[in-house]
Amino acid sequence: MHDLGVGLRYLLRGQRWVAQHGRQYGWGLVPGLITFVLYVAALVSLALWGSDFITWATPFADDWSSPWLGLFRGLLTAVLFALALLLSVVTFTAVTLLLGQPFYENLSEKVDRDVSPDGTAPESGLPLWRELLISAGDSLRVVARALVWAVLLFALGFIPFVGQTVVPVIGFFVTGFFLTEELTAVALQRRGAVLRDRLTMLRSRKTLIWGFGTPLALAFLVPFVAVFLMPGAVAGATLMARDLMGEETREEGDEGEDEEDGEQAGRFSR
Numbered sequence: 001m002h003d004l005g006v007g008l009r010y011l012l013r014g015q016r017w018v019a020q021h022g023r024q025y026g027w028g029l030v031p032g033l034i035t036f037v038l039y040v041a042a043l044v045s046l047a048l049w050g051s052d053f054i055t056w057a058t059p060f061a062d063d064w065s066s067p068w069l070g071l072f073r074g075l076l077t078a079v080l081f082a083l084a085l086l087l088s089v090v091t092f093t094a095v096t097l098l099l100g101q102p103f104y105e106n107l108s109e110k111v112d113r114d115v116s117p118d119g120t121a122p123e124s125g126l127p128l129w130r131e132l133l134i135s136a137g138d139s140l141r142v143v144a145r146a147l148v149w150a151v152l153l154f155a156l157g158f159i160p161f162v163g164q165t166v167v168p169v170i171g172f173f174v175t176g177f178f179l180t181e182e183l184t185a186v187a188l189q190r191r192g193a194v195l196r197d198r199l200t201m202l203r204s205r206k207t208l209i210w211g212f213g214t215p216l217a218l219a220f221l222v223p224f225v226a227v228f229l230m231p232g233a234v235a236g237a238t239l240m241a242r243d244l245m246g247e248e249t250r251e252e253g254d255e256g257e258d259e260e261d262g263e264q265a266g267r268f269s270r
Helices: 002-020 022-057 068-099 101-115 128-156 162-190 195-203 206-220 225-244 254-269
Strands: none
Touching: 002 022, 002 101, 002 206, 002 225, 022 068, 022 101, 022 225, 068 101, 068 128, 068 162, 068 206, 068 225, 101 128, 101 162, 101 225, 128 162, 128 195, 162 195, 162 206, 162 225, 195 206, 206 225
């Protein structure tokens, strides 16, 4: 249970880091804004023409009598929109990270250098096009896994009581896990960790991952919040990636203590 609090602290530390580095935060907002506009346009289009699509997809129900025809197609339209919302939450991070790969790579590297005791950051050594290709392939595989969970949880949602209480809670934990995988991938890919190794690493520290990702999944349900939290989420995920890899991290305040020790040493030498 201790790891739950540690994961939440990494999320908060990431937000604090970008708040203290305004330029990085500003650039980190750009991919999220672009993705948000695209997703809103898609959801609005679905809201306007979703019922027409359901009518086109269910010609066998044209001869059904009222009210069954309206109820059937109305339910399918609601299900379609609910699935689209769930899919948008699950895929928003992946699409944003893919569109903003150069932005978030740069941000993650700066976090690494800032907290590394020797001021260095791991580098993949791969060209940008190769990194984008790997990131796109990994994201598709992660989204496919998330969709399997989404369909399963959606089906379980029809179970009385359990579907309205337990299943939504499980859904947030599952979404938090996959969000964290996508976010930590920015830092872990630079360290040469392939998708299978990353998933194994995250599964070994599930409570840490849930402590980071579940609050983020809840926050992402609020429109437009994801855009503002994404830069800090990448920063926090980079800090957590260092923990998962067993790397030493300079804690906040260490730099100030080092400077104070230097000043005291200077006074003693005089």
